[in-house]
Structures are given as C-alpha cells and as structure tokens.
Amino acid sequence: MAAAIDRAVVLLADARAGGERVYRHGDFCPPGVASLMVALIWPLVAFCCGALPFSVWIGRLALGEDIRQYGDANPGATNVLRAGGRIAAASALLLDFLKGAAPVGLAHLVFGVDGWLLVTIALAPVLGHAFSPLLGFRGGKAVATTGGIWCGLTLWEGPTVGGILLGVAYWLIAGDSWAVLAAVTGLLLYLLVTPPAWNLFDARPEAWIILAVGIGNLLIVGWKQRTGLATFPTLRRRKAGTALQ
Numbered sequence: 001m002a003a004a005i006d007r008a009v010v011l012l013a014d015a016r017a018g019g020e021r022v023y024r025h026g027d028f029c030p031p032g033v034a035s036l037m038v039a040l041i042w043p044l045v046a047f048c049c050g051a052l053p054f055s056v057w058i059g060r061l062a063l064g065e066d067i068r069q070y071g072d073a074n075p076g077a078t079n080v081l082r083a084g085g086r087i088a089a090a091s092a093l094l095l096d097f098l099k100g101a102a103p104v105g106l107a108h109l110v111f112g113v114d115g116w117l118l119v120t121i122a123l124a125p126v127l128g129h130a131f132s133p134l135l136g137f138r139g140g141k142a143v144a145t146t147g148g149i150w151c152g153l154t155l156w157e158g159p160t161v162g163g164i165l166l167g168v169a170y171w172l173i174a175g176d177s178w179a180v181l182a183a184v185t186g187l188l189l190y191l192l193v194t195p196p197a198w199n200l201f202d203a204r205p206e207a208w209i210i211l212a213v214g215i216g217n218l219l220i221v222g223w224k225q226r227t228g229l230a231t232f233p234t235l236r237r238r239k240a241g242t243a244l245q
C-alpha cells in the first residue's frame with residue numbers, strides 16, 4: 001500500500017510523449033473498486049473513522065479525566081491539554097488529524113475516487129467528528145479533522161497553508177471561532193485561485209470538487225462554532241512592542 005501511494009504521487013517524464021505523466025491517481029486501483037457496493041460503504045467507513053472520539057478516550061485512559069468537564073466542554077485535543085497532558089493532547093491532535101486524512105487519502109490518492117463520491121467521502125469524517133454517535137451526536141468542532149481531510153485531498157498543501165492561515169488568524173482576530181472560519185475560507189480561496197502546479201505532486205482534485213468540499217466544510221465548522229460566531233469579531237489588542245518581542 002505504501003508503495004502504491006509513493007508511485008501515485010510521483011511525476012515521471014514519458015520519453016515518448018515529452019513530459020506526459022506515466023503514473024496517475026487510480027493506476028493501482030484493483031478491479032471493481034468503483035462498484036456500487038464500494039460507493040455506498042466508503043462514505044460510511046469515513047464517517048465512522050471521524051466519529052471515533054480519540055480525545056475523550058485518551059483523556060480517560062491517559063489522564064483519568066473526562067475532558068468535557070474542562071474549558072468549553074468540547075471533546076477535542078485542546079481540552080485534553082487543559083486537563084493536564086501535553087503528550088496526551090499531541091496524541092489526540094494527531095489521531096483526530098489522521099482519522100480525516102486516512103480515509104480521504106486512500107480514496108483520492110490510492111484508489112482514484114473522483115466526483116461526488118469523493119466529495120461525500122471528504123466531508124464524512126468531519127461530519128462524524130462533529131456529530132459522533134458515540135458521544136450522543138455531540139461531537140467536537142472538527143478543526144484537526146478538517147486539516148486531515150485537506151491533507152487527504154492535497155497532501156502537504158492543506159495542512160501547511162491552512163496551518164499558517166490559522167496561526168495568522170489567531171494572532172490577528174479576537175475570537176477563536178472567527179479565526180477558524182477565516183482560516184478555512186482562506187485555504188479554500190488559495191486552492192481555487194492558485195495553479196494546480198503549485199501542489200508539486202499533482203494531488204489536487206478538480207476545482208469544483210475543492211469548492212464543494214470547501215463549502216460543506218465551512219457549513220459544518222460554522223455550525224459547530226456558531227456560539228463563538230454570535231459575537232462580532234475584532235482585532236486583538238496588543239501592547240506596544242509586543243510584535244517585536
């Protein structure tokens with residue numbers, strides 16, 4: 001499987017066609033993978049991956065705490081950190097990221113899934129995290145899982161650009177919910193206006209797929225952040241000279 005992923009993202013020059021790519025997403029797809037059965041099951045599997053409440057489980061197992069008793073009661077990595085475990089919080093953050101990246105990356109990069117099925121698969125982990133049946137449909141805010149699905153769709157671009165935008169937004173905007181929404185919006189605009197060649201590995205799906213996933217992602221994240229979005233955003237006030245320290 002690892003070899004298939006490596007080959008699926010490597011660009012090779014075809015000596016006969018003058019630069020035509022030899023390997024394409026889906027070249028290593030087993031026969032029948034796009035069958036109706038797979039089309040029905042794959043989004044469900046992606047949703048179930050997203051629904052796994054790793055932060056809650058890690059809080060209980062590693063810290064002996066219900067992290068929903070801390071901070072904003074969100075079942076996410078931030079409250080694992082508030083409960084007192086940096087390593088536990090980092091582990092929860094990574095697992096929340098991977099449960100979005102793994103199913104989407106396998107579908108898009110390895111098996112060559114495309115079209116509306118890819119849109120459904122990409123949004124399923126975010127929905128699963130936000131409305132986890134294992135938590136009575138009261139899931140987390142899906143920020144880390146959002147980074148994961150964009151990694152599955154674009155490899156390095158989503159996490160890198162999105163992470164930078166999120167950091168800048170947190171630094172500028174007094175209101176974490178608005179900062180998250182601004183970062184996701186900025187990532188979507190970046191992917192729509194920049195040339196696909198910037199990806200380097202030709203991993204981006206078609207622009208309309210990016211747009212559809214982006215709009216769905218914004219709606220889900222916006223709904224989960226609706227309490228914070230009720231307050232109009234303002235710029236963070238900083239003491240003179242803070243930016244230079």
